[in-house]
Amino acid sequence: MNLAVLGAGAWGTALAARAALRHPTVLWARDATQADVIRSARSNPRYLPGVMLPAALRIESDFAAALAGDDTLAIVATPMAALREMLERLDGHRGGVLWLCKGFEQDSGLLGHEIARTVAPTLRVGVLSGPSFAIEVARGQPTALVAASADAALRDAAVDALHSESVRIYTSDDAVGVEVGGAVKNVLAIATGIADGMPARFDGRDGLGLNARAALVTRGLAEMTRLGVALGARAETFMGLSGLGDLVLTATGDLSRNRTVGRLLAQGLALPRILADLGHVAEGVSTAPMVLARALAAGVEMPITQAVVAVLQGALTPAQALERLMGRDARSESI
Secondary structure: OOEEEEOOOHHHHHHHHHHOOOOOEEEEOOOHHHHHHHHHHOEEOOOEEEEEOOOOOEEEOOHHHHOOOOOOEEEEOOOHHHHHHHHHHHOOOOOOEEEOOOOOOOOOOOOHHHHHHHHOOOOOEEEEEOOOOHHHHHOOOOEEEEEEOOOHHHHHHHHHHHOOOOEEEEEEOOHHHHHHHHHHHHHHHHHHHHHHHOOOOEOOEOOOOHHHHHHHHHHHHHHHHHHHHHOOOOHHHHHOHHHHHHHHHHHHOOOOHHHHHHHHHHOOOOHHHHHHHHOOOOHHHHHHHHHHHHHHHHOOOOHHHHHHHHHHOOOOOHHHHHHHHHOOOOOOOOO
16 A cells, blocks of 8 residues: 655654555655755654654655555645645545544635535545644554544545554544544633633632633533534544544643643733744634634534634633633533
8 A cells, every 4th residue: 555645744744654664655745845854864853853754754745756656545634724725636536535634724614524525526535533642643652543434445545554553543434523523622722721821810820720621621522512413423423532532632731732822822922922933733723713603603502612712813811701601601511
């Protein structure tokens, strides 16, 4: 099996490095200079410093050369903003396409499978998602992911390509649920970051405490599930890797970029400065307004998401958003 990982950020580089230990694998970088640096250094110092890449991993900046062969499984590892362009370029490719990016497309509010249906309806497509920090995957630390597609053969190809002693691949035919989980968890991670970063209020301790974090994760999962079901997903998908699993990791892990954004917002830093200093894409920032728009269109209530959007847009301070959430009327617990 031949693999082409399209996008040389941290996640694409990590996955390509693991795949190259078992299959002929190409890592494509859009920037020829970056490709030269990775090729000569046998590492990706910009996005994954300190991780040496296997000698078998081929580095390319030529898109056609990276995809040579109709049987090549293409794995798109770009940010969500570039998925449409990549699917347009892949239109007609017969080897199957999976994407790693998580979110709703800015402006259109579409999920990945909806973009694919619009720009390349004949492609065999799916999504690879789940709780995964790139650096841990690159180091060979145990990780479990889910490959979701309506195409059973593509799901099997994902398992053949990526299942290994350190990466366990589960499969699902609920691509909608897997995509919604991967998108919404980033927004909820900003919320938990805000809670964790709030100035000292209780016995001189920063943050709102572990009780508050658990409440946000739990009620956030309910929001995620409501939206997913409204968009055609199955509720049980959100109890799996791309729902609860990815939410727990992103909302609590110190390596989470979205949680970092929330924590720094709570400390009073301006969003443009946070994003400039971060150096990586935090998908939750651009995804949050799109999640809320899709929720409103579907008649789905998402108060935590609404509060995050208000903070990101400067309509509320973190303290005001907290006050609004805590001031909601009592209700029965339900999805």
